[in-house]
Each structure stands twice: as C-alpha cells, then as structure tokens.
Amino acid sequence: MTTSKISPPKYLQEFSSEEWKKFLSTLPKEKGWMESTIYNYQGFWSSSRATQGVMACQKQFQAQDDDIILVTTPKSGTVWLKSLLFALVNRKSNPIFEQDHPLLVKNPHDLVLFLELDLYVDGQVPDFSLFTSPRLMATHVPFASLPKSVRNSRTKIVYLCRNPRDTFISMWQFANNLRLDNYKDTNSIEEMFDHFCKGMSLYGPFWNHVLDYWRESLENPDKVIFLMYEEIKKQPKIQLKRLAEFLECPFSNEEENCGVVDEILRVCSFENLRNLEVNTNGKLSAGVANKNFFRRGEIGDWKNYFTVEMKDKLNEIIEQKLQGSGLKFSYI
Ligand code: A3P
Secondary structure, three states: OOOOOOOOOHHHOOOOOHHHHHHHOOOOEEEOOOOOEEEEEOOEEEOHHHHHHHHHHHHHOOOOOOOEEEEEOOOOOHHHHHHHHHHHHOOOOOOOOOOOOHHHHOOHHHHOOEHHHHHOHHHOOOOHHHOOOOOEEEEOOOHHHOOHHHHHOOOEEEEEEOOHHHHHHHHHHHHHHHHHHHOOOOOOHHHHHHHHHOOOOOOOOHHHHHHHHHHHHHHOOOOEEEEEHHHHHHOHHHHHHHHHHHOOOOOOHHHHHOOHHHHHHHHOOHHHHHHOHHHHHOEOOOOOEHHHHOOOOOOOHHHHOOOHHHHHHHHHHHHHHHOOOOOOOOOO
16 A cells, blocks of 8 residues: 655745754744744744744845835734735725726735745745835844844834734634644643743744834834734724825825725725635645635634633733833723
8 A cells, every 4th residue: 555645734844954953953942833843043933934034034135215014923914914005005006996906816915925934935035026116025023133124224114913812812723723734633722822921922922022113113103113903993094094104105185085095995804805715715825725814803802712810911911011111902
C-alpha cells in the first residue's frame, strides 16, 4: 500500500534550512496559536514563517514618501480596514458604484498585501512594478520593528486596534478554526487566555503593540493615525472621512452628495463582504479559507465567553499597562 504525505498549508510551513533552525533555536519559544510554536524576535511573538518575513522586509523594503502602510494587531478588523482603504484610495480608478469593483470579486487580503506574510515571505523578492501609486501595504509588525525606511520617510501609517477582550476571543476562535482544519484539535480558552495575559499573543504583547502606535500618533499626528474598531463601528462615516483627510484625499461635496461615502461603507460592511462568493468559498494563496475572516463582526462577543475572573484579570493588566497613556478601550 502506498501512503501519500499531505504537506501542511503554506501558512503552517517552516523555513527549514539548517541556518534558520539554528537561528530559531536562539529565540525564546512558546506553544503557538494555530502553529505548533511561536518565537520571540525583537520582543514580540510570531511564527517561524512570519519572523523570517519580518527579517527580510526589515533588510530589503524601501518605503516611498507616498506609501500607505496599514498596521493592525491581529484580529482587530484588518480585513475591514483593508477593504475601506482600498476603496477610499482607489476610488478614482475603481469607482465604488462599479458592478465589477475589485472588492466584489477578491478578498481584501489579496488586494492589500502584508509585507511580512505575502511580499517578503518564503524568501520572495516582491515585484513593485505591478503596484499603482500610492502603494498600499499592510503589516502586523510593532512600531519599533518596522523597516527603518517606513519610520524615516513620510510614509503614512494607518493603525487599527480593538478592545483586548474581543481581540482575544477573535484570535482564539480564528486559531482554533485553523487548528481544526489542520491538526483536528483545538486549544482551550483557559490556556490561550493565560498566553494572552502573559503577552504571548500574535505580534504581542498586545499592550506594547497598541501603546507604541498610540504614542507615535500623539507625537506625530501627520504620520500615524490611530483608529479603533469600536469607533468605526459606532461612527463609520466620521471615521472614514477622518481617514480620508489624514491621507490627504478628502471627499468632495459632490462625492458626498452622490453617496460615495455611504456606498464605500456599504460595500465594505461585514454583511456585504461576508456574503460574497469569494469570501464564502474562496481561499488565500497561503491556504486559509476566506470565510475564516468573517465570523461575527460585533462589539461585545467576549460576553459570551468571559468569566468574571477573566474580565477582572484582563482589566487589571490593561489598566496597569495603559496607566497615564490617555488611551481607553470601549467594550460595548
Ligand atoms: P470576530 O472574530 O469578532 O467576528 P482581522 O481582519 O484582523 O483578522 O479581524 C477579524 C475580525 O474582524 C473578526 O471579528 C471579523 O468578523 C471582523 N470583521 C471582518 N470584516 C468586518 C467588517 N466588514 N466589519 C466589521 N467587522 C469585520
């Protein structure tokens, strides 16, 4: 009898050269969320594959002054903001009312690529000649570990985070869905909550990630805009217009009167994106099914999972970490 060995999807594969293994062995490591192991490189946690991508883009990526880099803590609504940014920035070349708008046939992750997870992953050399200007790219990398040219150029940084309770639930659920697909197992909420509270979340500690970009946005408001999932949910029009002003492409009166703002919000809404054929049945090239990025899309799902003890514990940590920063999260 012959047995065929099925290789894991790309996002779970490890760069396996001896040199890389040797390097990884020098890093602190812990149990992973969807992969077997996460590593601590430059003070934050991520997979072997992502770490390799981070190092490659730190060495090679040359930012341009008109680039726009979207940065998020994972599971804070990256896919939503990618769709909003794509629609906003490309609204002249891809009018939002068009029946064949790219957002209707492609997942936002395929329209705005991650530096470390798409462009520089697996030793690839990206072909930027295929990009239009301004170049839109994304990353989850903490501020201190961004490629130097991003920090030193006039590149705009659009940062998005979400309250830590919903971020945690979303991360735990997402990771378990991928684990079920690949390993046929799941991680318990208790174990991963403990991980999160110890700072061992993807690209975490969560609070370091958020606070570094928060401080940068206060010190350098023309370079970094700080957005929150909850604020976009509650005041989508105000936040989208704020984003357009920050990117120096404000909506004209004519656009507003023609309903462009409303239509961008409708096309990018959870209900619309989730029900598109590409997002119900499609997959990213790395192998993740697109439907995994559209779960509930609400504020407050944490209430269905958190015990009082979990709520108190995370509150205490977040209050202590955020003390004096002026940053506050909304949980409802
Ligand atoms: P839930 O798991 O709480 O439902 P990311 O894109 O960073 O991976 O974040 C995924 C989270 O954003 C998921 O949260 C997902 O449902 C939510 N989301 C995706 N698209 C959204 C949209 N258009 N509007 C609001 N939330 C959205």
